[in-house]
Every structure is written in structure tokens, then in C-alpha cells.
Amino acid sequence: MVTQVLPAEMRGALVRRRRKTLLGPVDLTLAGTGFTMVLGPNGAGKTTLLKALHGLERLSSGEVSWAVPDTQARLRQAYVFQSPIMLRRTVRANLEYPLQLVGVPKTERSGPIENWATKIGLKDALDRPAPRLSGGEKQKLALARALIRDPEILFLDEPCANLDGRSTREIEVLLQSAYRAGTRIVMATHDLGQARRLATDVLFLFDGKIHECGAAPECFDAPTTQEFKTFLEGGILE
Amino acid sequence: MSDIWTGLVAAFWLIVTGDADLVEITLRSLQVSLTALVIASAIALPFGTWLAIRRFRYRRTAIAVLNAFMGLPPVVVGLIVYMLLSRSGPFGVFGLLFTPTAMIIAQVIIVTPLIASITHQAMRELWAEYHDLLISLNTTPRQRIWTLIIDGRRALLTATLAGFGRAIGEVGAIMIVGGNIDHATRVLTTAIALETSKGDFALALGLGFILIALALGVNILIHTLSRTEREGRW
Amino acid sequence: MIRLIGALAASLFLTAAVQADTFKMAVTTSFNNSGLSDVLIPVIQEDTGIEVQLLIVGTGQALRLGEAGDVDAILVHSKTAEEAFVADGYGTHRREIMYNDFVFIGPAADPAGIADASSAAGALSQISSAKTPFVSRGDDSGTHKKEVSLWRSASLDPEGFADWYNAVGAGMGASLNTAAGLGAYIMSDRASWLNFENKADLALLYSGDPILFNQYTYIPLNPERHSHVKHGLAQKLEMWLISQTAQELIDGYQINGETLFTFNATE
Numbered sequence: 105m106v107t108q109v110l111p112a113e114m115r116g117a118l119v120r121r122r123r124k125t126l127l128g129p130v131d132l133t134l135a136g137t138g139f140t141m142v143l144g145p146n147g148a149g150k151t152t153l154l155k156a157l158h159g160l161e162r163l164s165s166g167e168v169s170w171a172v173p174d175t176q177a178r179l180r181q182a183y184v185f186q187s188p189i190m191l192r193r194t195v196r197a198n199l200e201y202p203l204q205l206v207g208v209p210k211t212e213r214s215g216p217i218e219n220w221a222t223k224i225g226l227k228d229a230l231d232r233p234a235p236r237l238s239g240g241e242k243q244k245l246a247l248a249r250a251l252i253r254d255p256e257i258l259f260l261d262e263p264c265a266n267l268d269g270r271s272t273r274e275i276e277v278l279l280q281s282a283y284r285a286g287t288r289i290v291m292a293t294h295d296l297g298q299a300r301r302l303a304t305d306v307l308f309l310f311d312g313k314i315h316e317c318g319a320a321p322e323c324f325d326a327p328t329t330q331e332f333k334t335f336l337e338g339g340i341l342e
Numbered sequence: 343m344s345d346i347w348t349g350l351v352a353a354f355w356l357i358v359t360g361d362a363d364l365v366e367i368t369l370r371s372l373q374v375s376l377t378a379l380v381i382a383s384a385i386a387l388p389f390g391t392w393l394a395i396r397r398f399r400y401r402r403t404a405i406a407v408l409n410a411f412m413g414l415p416p417v418v419v420g421l422i423v424y425m426l427l428s429r430s431g432p433f434g435v436f437g438l439l440f441t442p443t444a445m446i447i448a449q450v451i452i453v454t455p456l457i458a459s460i461t462h463q464a465m466r467e468l469w470a471e472y473h474d475l476l477i478s479l480n481t482t483p484r485q486r487i488w489t490l491i492i493d494g495r496r497a498l499l500t501a502t503l504a505g506f507g508r509a510i511g512e513v514g515a516i517m518i519v520g521g522n523i524d525h526a527t528r529v530l531t532t533a534i535a536l537e538t539s540k541g542d543f544a545l546a547l548g549l550g551f552i553l554i555a556l557a558l559g560v561n562i563l564i565h566t567l568s569r570t571e572r573e574g575r576w
Numbered sequence: 577m578i579r580l581i582g583a584l585a586a587s588l589f590l591t592a593a594v595q596a597d598t599f600k601m602a603v604t605t606s607f608n609n610s611g612l613s614d615v616l617i618p619v620i621q622e623d624t625g626i627e628v629q630l631l632i633v634g635t636g637q638a639l640r641l642g643e644a645g646d647v648d649a650i651l652v653h654s655k656t657a658e659e660a661f662v663a664d665g666y667g668t669h670r671r672e673i674m675y676n677d678f679v680f681i682g683p684a685a686d687p688a689g690i691a692d693a694s695s696a697a698g699a700l701s702q703i704s705s706a707k708t709p710f711v712s713r714g715d716d717s718g719t720h721k722k723e724v725s726l727w728r729s730a731s732l733d734p735e736g737f738a739d740w741y742n743a744v745g746a747g748m749g750a751s752l753n754t755a756a757g758l759g760a761y762i763m764s765d766r767a768s769w770l771n772f773e774n775k776a777d778l779a780l781l782y783s784g785d786p787i788l789f790n791q792y793t794y795i796p797l798n799p800e801r802h803s804h805v806k807h808g809l810a811q812k813l814e815m816w817l818i819s820q821t822a823q824e825l826i827d828g829y830q831i832n833g834e835t836l837f838t839f840n841a842t843e
């Protein structure tokens with residue numbers, strides 16, 4: 105896939121709510137390829153960073169700019185939430201929804217829908233109501249729904265936080281294959297093992313600011329900041 | 343107490359003999375109230391949903407005003423519509439006064455705020471649930487309203503049925519703008535009012551029981567058609 | 577679903593269509609309560625082809641509808657108000673059609689003893705002295721105006737009455753209901769009383785004083801004031817109302833063997 109929206113740049117991004125600084129100031133460049141893991145303890149601002157990049161969070165100051173105009177950029181992104189948001193419809197209808205939004209003709213929808221349903225192992229569950237799936241199934245569905253429009257960049261906010269081992273593995277497999285197909289991935293996690301398995305580069309966030317960034321696995325082996333070192337050792341940061 | 347029994351008996355005979363007048367006013371009641379309901383819903387459902395998703399400066403005031411309008415006294419609405427439609431009024435030329443159309447207009451005004459208010463409340467919750475997803479998928483406001491209405495249709499059904507209840511039992515406004523003219527604008531509620539004023543309580547009560555049965559019937563029918571209580575449905 | 581909406585929309589427009597020979601007349605509740613209108617209307621349709629649509633309201637509202645031009649004619653029973661109506665140019669003229677009478681109704685035990693009163697004014701004086709409960713229409717109707725004028729003729733002012741005087745602001749039937757509930761005296765037109773179903777403990781105690789006669793008058797609306805009124809039909813209806821047929825129907829109308837109205841139209 106040819107990447108048009110990247111590289112993306114975040115300059116001086118600041119998010120403040122009720123006098124509290126949730127994020128920033130942050131300067132960041134997202135290159136055209138990569139599987140970036142955003143690491144950090146709870147409350148570090150990982151969710152805020154991802155939402156700010158995607159446009160779900162309003163910046164108090166600073167800006168995010170893409171290689172193409174914002175309106176185009178928004179169409180080529182996707183986001184997976186920590187708690188999957190299911191439409192109160194069938195599995196099929198959930199997968200169909202993003203295609204419907206951009207006007208994909210009805211006849212051209214069933215192909216991608218069946219394709220992705222098979223990939224996530226829900227081919228036989230297409231007519232089941234989505235809200236009644238298990239946690240793992242919901243998250244896989246959310247992921248398939250995010251990928252069905254073939255986005256150039258995919259944001260994920262701790263998607264496996266509430267899932268069991270098997271679901272986690274299945275999701276990681278899907279992510280790896282999406283990455284290999286050319287999707288840029290930016291994923292928050294507090295699971296170090298997962299980070300080590302998947303990352304090509306790492307962003308370590310603490311207290312709303314980027315403390316360390318670099319290519320994996322070098323970053324893991326040689327942390328440069330004390331906070332990151334503590335984090336890697338499993339210590340508590342406050 | 344015996345009046346209630348006589349009322350039930352009166353209702354029974356009216357139905358069993360297929361009283362022509364009864365059939366006529368019942369059909370007219372349904373015609374007026376259902377038409378008003380359809381029009382009111384067409385306005386209120388999108389508006390209530392829009393209000394739930396749109397943020398603007400005087401939003402809280404708008405919602406308070408909308409909720410207040412739910413309590414509009416129907417007879418006052420009737421008076422105002424009468425003055426508007428009267429020959430001496432601005433819209434007199436259309437000759438709509440004392441027709442079922444005037445009754446429909448009055449009922450639309452009464453019922454729309456009710457449906458909009460309940461819709462708004464239900465859609466707010468659904469919007470809170472869908473908010474991040476719909477924004478992430480880059481939906482237009484129109485797409486958002488449509489998605490919420492479709493996925494929230496069960497709550498919206500409650501809203502419209504509440505509106506129907508209000509309309510079918512309403513008498514103050516349609517009395518004034520309809521005139522309760524025999525064979526033209528007389529409906530169940532205005533007929534009940536007339537019989538009551540004449541002192542014929544038994545007949546009034548009989549008509550009242552029929553009205554209640556009608557409202558029940560419509561509600562049951564709607565619920566059956568939309569299979570709301572089927573096991574496993576949300 | 578779409579078809580249902582379409583059908584409803586179509587019926588909405590159809591009902592708004594102008595109907596050719598319909599004629600709107602505002603009449604008083606007492607006229608309708610008597611049951612006479614149910615007798616006359618079908619015959620009028622047969623004889624003249626006019627479909628008379630009755631708006632059954634109080635005299636005050638009937639006059640108001642006439643002033644606004646929302647009806648084509650009115651049939652009321654309040655001479656002073658009618659004369660003012662015509663003088664102000666809203667109606668073309670007054671045409672007296674028939675009269676019935678008012679009667680005094682009260683609890684069968686008659687605590688104020690009006691059964692032996694010598695006049696209507698006398699009966700009311702007795703009620704006022706005894707301070708027994710009394711129900712008044714209180715709605716500016718012909719009946720109400722008559723009642724007030726009777727109090728005045730007995731040199732009494734209803735405005736100053738204490739709690740025993742209940743102005744309910746309702747039609748004849750509803751007011752009779754209240755009187756039955758309170759065991760109170762009330763002035764009613766004879767027809768409404770005869771037709772009233774909920775008599776409870778009430779009885780007809782006094783009648784006959786000529787001042788209690790109640791004249792019903794037909795007033796067509798003035799086309800110079802409201803050009804859209806169906807003046808031609810109004811004249812046609814007037815001719816029928818003073819005709820032989822009308823006379824026979826009105827004089828012949830009875831409830832429980834009692835005649836209610838007396839036809840008194842003159843050419």
C-alpha cells in the first residue's frame with residue numbers, strides 16, 4: 105500500500121483539561137512505516153496522545169499535521185478502543201457500517217465482509233448480535249471493522265488489556281499481518297512482553313511527556329532515562 | 343358505582359351492534375391522532391436526536407424550554423391555533439377551522455415536544471456510547487443522526503407511543519379547533535365530553551372504555567409487530 | 577410503512593377540501609341538549625339539501641365565533657346581546673323562531689320553599705334569604721345572562737353573594753350534574769332538565785312566570801362584514817325555519833309526553 109498521509113508531525117501539542125495538563129508539550133514525527141508501541145504507566149497520557157493524533161481529542165495548543173489535508177487524512181485512519189464499541193447490530197452490520205459510510209455499493213460489500221469475518225474466526229457468527237459476543241470476539245470484530253477500509257495508519261489503545269491469552273495472541277497475529285501488508289501501526293500498551301514481541305520502535309510516555317524514544321529492541325536493552333529503566337524493571341513510577 | 347357497570351354494558355352493546363356512529367368517531371379518532379403522530383414524529387425524532395449530538399451555546403436553555411413545552415396545556419394550544427385559523431386570523435383564508443386538519447395541526451403542536459424530549463434523553467445515552475466510534479469513523483452529522491435513530495429505535499418507539507397516548511386522549515384543543523361537529527369533527531374524546539355535559543354518564547363511560555381499549559390495542563399491536571419482548575432482543 | 581404514511585397524508589388533504597353545501601351554525605348547548613336539533617337537521621338536509629353543521633357552544637362563544645366570521649349563522653337566546661350583535665353589524669337581522677321556558681330545579685325537600693313562590697324573582701329572593709346552595713352556569717351563556725337579570729329584578733346582585741352561590745362556568749348538563757351532587761337549586765331550561773339523566777334527588781319546583789320565557793333567535797351573519805359566509809344558504813335555511821314544516825316539527829317535539837318549544841316565528 106502506498107502511504108500518502110504519512111509522515112505525520114505533532115508540534116508543541118498540549119492537552120489541558122481543568123487546569124490539569126494531560127499531555128505535553130509533545131513533539132513527535134511518525135514516519136511512513138513502522139509498528140510503534142507507546143509505553144508508560146497508567147495515567148501517563150498514552151490514551152490522550154493517541155486520541156490527539158487521531159483527532160478525537162482537542163488540543164489546547166499546538167498542532168498535528170499530515171502529509172495531506174486533514175479532511176483526506178481523517179479518512180485514511182482507524183482507531184481501536186480499549187473497550188470495544190459495538191454497534192447494537194449484527195456482526196455483519198458492524199463490519200458493513202464503515203463501508204456503508206463511504207458509499208461502497210451494496211454489491212461490493214459482501215466480499216470484504218466475508219473475508220474479514222473469516223480472518224477473525226466469526227464467519228459463522230455473522231448474524232449474531234454484536235453486543236452479545238465475548239470480550240475477545242468483540243475486540244477482534246472492532247479490529248476487523250477498523251481494518252476493513254484498508255487504513256494507512258491504525259491506532260490501538262491497549263486493545264488486549266481485558267483479554268485472555270488466546271484472544272491476545274489472535275489479535276497480535278492479525279496486527280502482524282496488517283503491518284506486513286503495509287499498515288502503519290501505533291499501539292499503546294502496558295504489557296512489556298507484547299511490546300517486545302511487536303515493536304519496531306518505542307515511545308515511552310511518563311507524566312504526559314515523551315521521555316524516551318527509539319528503535320526496538322535496542323531501546324529495551326539500553327534505556328537511557330531513569331524512568332524508563334525503572335519501568336522496564338517493573339518498578340512503580342510516580 | 344353502578345354507573346361504572348352501566349358504562350361497561352353500554353360499551354358492550356355499542357360494540358356488539360356495530361353502532362355506525364361509534365365506528366365513525368373511532369375511525370376519525372384514529373385518523374386524526376395517527377396522522378398527527380406521524381407528522382410529529384417526522385419532526386421530533388430527528389430534532390431530538392440532533393439536539394443530543396450538537397453542542398451550542400444555549401443548549402441547556404433549549405433543552406429546558408423543550409421539556410417545559412411537554413407540559414403545554416392542550417386547551418391553550420387549541421385557543422392559539424383557533425386564533426390563527428379563524429377567519430379573522432392570519433390563516434383564515436385556508437378555511438381549515440372546524441376540520442380534521444385543524445385538529446391534526448393542534449395535536450402535532452402538542453405532541454411534538456413530548457416526543458422530542460423523550461427522544462433527546464434516549465439519544466443522549468446512545469450518543470455517549472457511540473460518540474468516540476462515530477467520530478473516529480469520520481461520520482457527517484446527518485449520518486450520525488441516522489445511525490442513532492436506527493440503533494435507538496426501541497427507545498424511540500416508546501417516545502412515539504407516549505405521543506400517541508397523549509394525542510388519542512386529548513380533548514381540550516380539538517374541541518376548540520374542531521368544534522365537535524357531528525359527522526364531521528366529532529371523535530371519541532369530544533363525544534365523551536359532550537355526553538358528560540349532557541349528564542349521560544353511562545354512555546360517556548362506555549365511550550371511555552372503548553377509548554381505553556383502543557389505546558391498549560394499538561400499543562399491543564405495535565409491540566407485537568416490533569417483537570420487543572422476544573427473548574434475547576436488546 | 578411508507579404506504580401507510582402516504583394514505584394518511586392523502587386523507588389529511590382530502591378532509592381539508594372545501595365541501596359545497598355545508599353550513600356552519602353556532603348554537604347553544606341548551607338547544608342541542610333538548611334533542612330538537614337531532615330531529616330538525618336531517619329534515620333540513622332532505623328539504624333544502626343543506627348539510628347543517630352545528631357547533632355546540634355557549635352563547636358567549638357563539639357570538640364570538642360570529643364576530644370572527646367562523647360560522648355562517650348563529651342561533652342563540654339572549655336578546656340584549658343579539659341586538660348589540662346586529663347593531664354592530666355582525667348579523668343582518670334577528671329572526672325569532674321559538675321559545676321554551678326556564679324552570680327552577682332544586683332538592684325535592686325544597687328547604688327554601690320556592691314551590692309556593694308567587695314569582696320568579698320572589699323564588700330567588702327566598703333562596704337568597706335561606707342561603708341554600710345555588711348553582712349558576714357562570715359562563716356568560718343565554719341562560720346565565722337570564723339568571724343574572726332575574727336576580728337583578730329581585731334587587732339582588734350575584735357579585736356579592738357568599739359561598740352558597742356556586743358559579744361553575746359550564747354547560748347546562750354539567751351544571752345540573754353539579755347541582756345534583758350538591759343538592760342545590762339551579763335555573764335550567766325545561767328541555768335540558770327533561771333530557772337530563774342524572775336527576776338524583778332533584779325535582780322541578782317552580783315554573784310558569786312569563787318572565788322565564790326563553791326566546792330562541794336565528795341570526796345570519798352579515799356578508800358585508802365577512803364576504804365568505806354562505807349568505808344564500810343562510811337565507812334558505814331561514815325560510816325553512818319559519819316554514820310550516822318547521823312549525824309542525826317544533827310544536828310537535830315532546831319529551832316524556834311534554835312539549836318543550838313553542839313556535840313563534842312571524843312572516
